[in-house]
Amino acid sequence: MTWIAEFIADLNSLEVNLTNSLFRMVLSMVLGMAVGAERKRKGQIAGIRTFALISMGACLSMLLSIYVPQAYLGLKNGDPGRIAAQVITGIGFLGGGAMIHMKGAVRGLTTAAGIWVTAIIGMTVGIGMYVCSLGATALILVTLVALERYEKHARLGQEAKVINLTVQGIVKDITPYRKELERHGVHLSTFYIEFDYENDRTELNFMVLVHAYSNMMPVLDNIAKVHPTRRLTLSTQADI
Numbered sequence: 001m002t003w004i005a006e007f008i009a010d011l012n013s014l015e016v017n018l019t020n021s022l023f024r025m026v027l028s029m030v031l032g033m034a035v036g037a038e039r040k041r042k043g044q045i046a047g048i049r050t051f052a053l054i055s056m057g058a059c060l061s062m063l064l065s066i067y068v069p070q071a072y073l074g075l076k077n078g079d080p081g082r083i084a085a086q087v088i089t090g091i092g093f094l095g096g097g098a099m100i101h102m103k104g105a106v107r108g109l110t111t112a113a114g115i116w117v118t119a120i121i122g123m124t125v126g127i128g129m130y131v132c133s134l135g136a137t138a139l140i141l142v143t144l145v146a147l148e149r150y151e152k153h154a155r156l157g158q159e160a161k162v163i164n165l166t167v168q169g170i171v172k173d174i175t176p177y178r179k180e181l182e183r184h185g186v187h188l189s190t191f192y193i194e195f196d197y198e199n200d201r202t203e204l205n206f207m208v209l210v211h212a213y214s215n216m217m218p219v220l221d222n223i224a225k226v227h228p229t230r231r232l233t234l235s236t237q238a239d240i
Helices: 002-011 018-041 048-071 082-098 109-126 130-154 175-183 217-223
Strands: 100-102 105-107 158-168 187-196 201-211 229-236
Touching (some): 002 018, 018 048, 018 109, 048 109, 082 109, 109 130, 175 187, 175 201, 175 217
Antiparallel strands (some): 100 105, 158 229
16 A cells, blocks of 8 residues: 555645646646536536636646746746736636626626635635635535525515506606505516507617516506507616
8 A cells, every 4th residue: 555655645745746746637627617617507608618717727836836946956047936027917817707787787707706705715726725626616616506595585685677668648657666666565666658659659679677587577567557558578787
């Protein structure tokens, strides 16, 4: 069993060697894949391959940071933390690319944060903190999966929505609509009205705040009954 003891010793060595380098690269890849799989499940562009490459790249950067002063002891101006430090800065470009800006709304913040923290996990593996990297990955998955379920269950947070109606006739009072929205716990932030006297119809745009993950179908069904409705649409503010 001597080879097992030697293998463990190489893994825990403070110096970079072939054994611990390959092990750390593989481990960083697996941990990155775990986070990427969750993001891909949510339909994000950055998925398993992207997160695996980010984690491995950060791990390799950390290995280089350790190896440079190890191999070149006579390098007077060498800084073992310089390569690793640039990973934190450089990963911001990937995080920015994961975010989508749409008319004042931003999507992909969670994925961008996941990219950033996955890079740090790769660095953690690269320096040999195996237990810490495994624990961090587990906490990330708990944050992404378990806390999302909790948010849905507790109906935390609010989202901005736009309800657009085309109503037959000229609507001069929106009080019935306001009461219907309040009855369903929907807050009316503001509204816009367009009168079409030629075709005898009214265009109503209600900017509302609703609980995240709430079911809007009963609200829309009751709103459509307030006045004869020819068209009704629901969208986010980013879509208008």
